[in-house]
Amino acid sequence: MANKTNSQALQRESNSTPLSIPQLRTMFHGQVIASGDSDYDQARTVFYGGIDRRPAVIIRVKDADEVARVLALARETGLPLAVRSGGHSVAGHCVADGGIVLDLSEMRALQIDVEGRTAWAEAGLTAGEYTTAAGAHGLATGFGDTGSVGIGGLTLGGGVGYLVRKYGLTIDDLLAAEVVTADGQMLHVDADTHPDLFWAIRGGGGNFGVATRFKFQLHEVGSIFGGMLFLPATPDVIASFMALAEAAPEELSAIANVMPAPPMPFLPAEYHGKLIVMAMLVYAGDAGEGERVIAPFRALATPIADMVKPMQYPEIYPPEQGEYHPVAASHTMFVDHIDRSVAEMILDHLKSSTAMMGVAQLRVLGGAMARVPVNATAFAHRKSRIMVNVAALYEHPEEKATHEAWVANFAEALQQSDNGAYVNFLGEDGEARIRAAYPGQTWDRLQEIKARYDPTNLFHLNQNIPPANGK
Numbered sequence: 001m002a003n004k005t006n007s008q009a010l011q012r013e014s015n016s017t018p019l020s021i022p023q024l025r026t027m028f029h030g031q032v033i034a035s036g037d038s039d040y041d042q043a044r045t046v047f048y049g050g051i052d053r054r055p056a057v058i059i060r061v062k063d064a065d066e067v068a069r070v071l072a073l074a075r076e077t078g079l080p081l082a083v084r085s086g087g088h089s090v091a092g093h094c095v096a097d098g099g100i101v102l103d104l105s106e107m108r109a110l111q112i113d114v115e116g117r118t119a120w121a122e123a124g125l126t127a128g129e130y131t132t133a134a135g136a137h138g139l140a141t142g143f144g145d146t147g148s149v150g151i152g153g154l155t156l157g158g159g160v161g162y163l164v165r166k167y168g169l170t171i172d173d174l175l176a177a178e179v180v181t182a183d184g185q186m187l188h189v190d191a192d193t194h195p196d197l198f199w200a201i202r203g204g205g206g207n208f209g210v211a212t213r214f215k216f217q218l219h220e221v222g223s224i225f226g227g228m229l230f231l232p233a234t235p236d237v238i239a240s241f242m243a244l245a246e247a248a249p250e251e252l253s254a255i256a257n258v259m260p261a262p263p264m265p266f267l268p269a270e271y272h273g274k275l276i277v278m279a280m281l282v283y284a285g286d287a288g289e290g291e292r293v294i295a296p297f298r299a300l301a302t303p304i305a306d307m308v309k310p311m312q313y314p315e316i317y318p319p320e321q322g323e324y325h326p327v328a329a330s331h332t333m334f335v336d337h338i339d340r341s342v343a344e345m346i347l348d349h350l351k352s353s354t355a356m357m358g359v360a361q362l363r364v365l366g367g368a369m370a371r372v373p374v375n376a377t378a379f380a381h382r383k384s385r386i387m388v389n390v391a392a393l394y395e396h397p398e399e400k401a402t403h404e405a406w407v408a409n410f411a412e413a414l415q416q417s418d419n420g421a422y423v424n425f426l427g428e429d430g431e432a433r434i435r436a437a438y439p440g441q442t443w444d445r446l447q448e449i450k451a452r453y454d455p456t457n458l459f460h461l462n463q464n465i466p467p468a469n470g471k
């Protein structure tokens with residue numbers, strides 16, 4: 001709960017200057033970082049490059065009480081509030097120019113109930129940290145394809161990863177959450193307590209409050225059969241890969257990245273820079289059965305490299321380069337099919353890219369994710385069959401317009417009958433695309449819930465859902 005004395009002090013302070021950093025330092029156990037501090041630049045850096053915002057203050061909160069105090073500070077000063085967990089927001093929403101960054105990255109406690117197959121996880125954990133800790137017990141909750149992504153943002157948007165067909169979205173394993181709302185209340189939220197809010201935070205992003213802890217279902221996922229498979233990118237390979245992945249048992253979740261081969265030592269030099277399929281395959285089940293299911297993928301063409309093998313599930317998140325901050329133009333969408341002619345068109349577009357790297361990422365959905373009723377959570381794309389993310393990664397900011405135009409053109413060519421969008425892969429795409437993430441009644445319901453829990457839109461630096469009849 002907001003500390004009244006501190007709030008009043010801040011209010012007085014805010015009447016003269018917006019913030020007093022020395023005073024804030026007396027109010028928080030967590031780090032308070034401002035311009036001029038040696039770690040300021042590092043603390044305002046986010047995953048994506050080209051985002052150079054200078055917040056007034058970054059507060060690395062220690063607990064839910066400190067979260068409530070930061071919210072009070074934002075209300076009282078009127079400064080824009082950005083909420084950060086893992087810092088991977090595609091739009092860079094987790095850092096605000098001149099604003100307050102509520103940084104949860106120090107809140108990383110994890111309590112695993114091995115017997116009960118559940119875990120309480122603080123929102124500052126990354127997918128990799130959680131997966132490694134749970135994996136030590138042969139257990140897992142599905143997150144995304146990258147270990148450094150924060151469970152905070154990923155979970156609140158839905159969570160599509162390597163267990164999506166077997167166990168559904170990350171939110172399908174969310175049993176409860178602790179949320180600090182705009183007015184500083186700390187709420188326990190689950191199917192029986194604040195069910196409207198529980199519905200909204202399963203897909204509605206950071207619009208409704210700050211999630212400090214999540215309670216997840218864990219599944220027995222000890223060893224898997226999976227890893228990276230590199231294949232030549234031909235229309236036939238791509239189309240057949242997609243057909244196989246759709247027909248495969250739900251134990252298998254597959255991602256195909258069609259992209260130029262990076263200069264990795266395990267890829268023959270003659271392929272470097274040429275278009276390939278870099279596939280990630282995870283068969284969450286018996287290794288022998290996994291090998292049998294993956295055999296037809298391996299037989300699509302002579303693999304350029306085959307790193308598919310029995311492994312422990314946490315190995316799907318290999319160590320990442322610390323200072324990798326790509327600048328990207330991107331578009332996320334769903335499609336119904338990728339047949340030979342669509343695959344040919346994908347290759348033609350990728351060949352025409354002048355970016356450092358043009359990529360089409362194809363993710364086959366279905367399975368457990370699709371069995372949850374469409375209106376059960378705020379993630380409304382249960383029936384979508386394939387998620388496609390197209391991106392151009394480039395170096396020079398002045399090339400932005402060129403690569404954005406290439407992405408837009410590519411996306412237009414790919415558009416089929418599914419007009420939806422996955423909120424977690426949206427960038428600064430504008431209101432129409434946010435509406436595409438929350439079609440029809442989902443939007444109306446989210447706006448009503450927003451009006452109840454955040455009527456002044458304190459949480460607006462996100463893929464924003466304005467309150468019904470509000471601002």
Ligand SMILES: Cc1cc2nc3c(=O)[nH]c(=O)nc-3n(C[C@H](O)[C@H](O)[C@H](O)COP(=O)(O)OP(=O)(O)OC[C@H]3O[C@@H](n4cnc5c(N)ncnc54)[C@H](O)[C@@H]3O)c2cc1C
Nearest residue numbers: 085086087088089093094144145150152153154160206211
């Ligand atoms: C390299 C990469 C790979 C990805 N792969 C996948 C994938 O495989 N599957 C998938 O589903 N998504 C994936 N994503 C998208 C990812 O889920 C979103 O970018 C997500 O928002 C990142 O969460 P974060 O906590 O790291 O980011 P942050 O930038 O810290 O947060 C993003 C936004 O979420 C909100 N938010 C974050 N934490 C909280 C909180 N605790 N309480 C309230 N609001 C909060 C805020 O609005 C914030 O601006 C990927 C992104 C990247 C960059």
